[in-house]
Amino acid sequence: DIQMTQSPSSLSASVGDRVTITCRASQGIRNFLVWFQQKPGKAPKSLIYAASRLDSGVPSRFSGSGSGTEFTLTISTLQPEDFATYYCQQYISFPLSFGGGTKVEIK
Amino acid sequence: EVLLLESGGGLVHPGGSLRLSCAASGFTFTDYAMNWVRQAPGKGLEWVSGVDYRGVSTYYADSVKGRFTISRDNSKKTMDLQMSSLTAEDSALYYCMRASSTTTGGVWGQGTLVTVSS
Numbered sequence: 001d002i003q004m005t006q007s008p009s010s011l012s013a014s015v016g017d018r019v020t021i022t023c024r025a026s027q028g029i030r031n032f033l034v035w036f037q038q039k040p041g042k043a044p045k046s047l048i049y050a051a052s053r054l055d056s057g058v059p060s061r062f063s064g065s066g067s068g069t070e071f072t073l074t075i076s077t078l079q080p081e082d083f084a085t086y087y088c089q090q091y092i093s094f095p096l097s098f099g100g101g102t103k104v105e106i107k
Numbered sequence: 108e109v110l111l112l113e114s115g116g117g118l119v120h121p122g123g124s125l126r127l128s129c130a131a132s133g134f135t136f137t138d139y140a141m142n143w144v145r146q147a148p149g150k151g152l153e154w155v156s157g158v159d160y161r162g163v164s165t166y167y168a169d170s171v172k173g174r175f176t177i178s179r180d181n182s183k184k185t186m187d188l189q190m191s192s193l194t195a196e197d198s199a200l201y202y203c204m205r206a207s208s209t210t211t212g213g214v215w216g217q218g219t220l221v222t223v224s225s
Contacts, residue, residue: 034212036152043202044152046212055212087152091207094166096142096154 002026002090006099012107019075021102023088028068032092035064035073038101039084047086048073078104109133109214111203116219119193127188127219129203136184137161140206143177143188145199146218155201156188170196193223 003026013019023033031051036044046055048064051071061076075082083106088099115127129141142157156177157166165177176189186203200218207213 032207034207036213038152043215043217044213046207046214049207049212050209089152089154089207089213091213094157095168096157098144098152098154101151 001095002029002093002097004088004090004097004099006086006088006102008102009100010103010105012105013078014107015078015080017078017107019078019082019104021073021086021088021104023066023071023073023099025069025071025090029090029092031067032090033064033066033071034089034091035062036087036089037082037084038087044087075104109205111205111214111216113201113203113216113219116201116221118222118224120225121194121223123193123223124189124191125193125221127190127201127221129186129216131184131186131203131205134205137181139208141179141186142204142206142213143186144202144204144215145197145221146202147199150199153199157206158186190221193221195223197221198223 005024007022033051035048038044047058047062052064063074085101085103087101110132112130119125140159143155158177158179162179174192179186202218203216205214
């Protein structure tokens, strides 16, 4: 089974900051990685799929990169509505697996 | 618009059973594998089970193997999760999730709450 490890588990940042979240896979997953954003009381929403492709309607300040075992999600200029929890998930094979999440909080 | 609507959650006693359903609309159901993902209060996301687009191949997390059964009816555009031998550790919000693909990330329903308690 593939383990997904996210870091950090939480971070504090200010509006306008650049934020980077890392996700590592225990074995190579090529680019079969998706990033989800979850706000309190809401279902997760896809931001990035195939490691670097922006999903429909997602602001361009979000970007993803990486391949194989190491991936990053970057928010170029943090906006108030971006304070949320972010999860990575591999979908190259079952069982699917999620990272533990990164909570982005207001500094 | 892609919509996934879960139903069937509720309060059940330990050892009991429950059947969850997910109704899909707004996309070609047979183009996608489907999954159940759960989230315990204040916790992260845990994949539970998945089924391929045909409904032939099914997959389970170790934590539910032998107790949960996933199925889909492509003619009705629905997916079910039959849960048995429930324990308190199964208490969570259960989400229906359309699989990620080459053209889009996963799509989620709003979830249905399962509470296992005496």
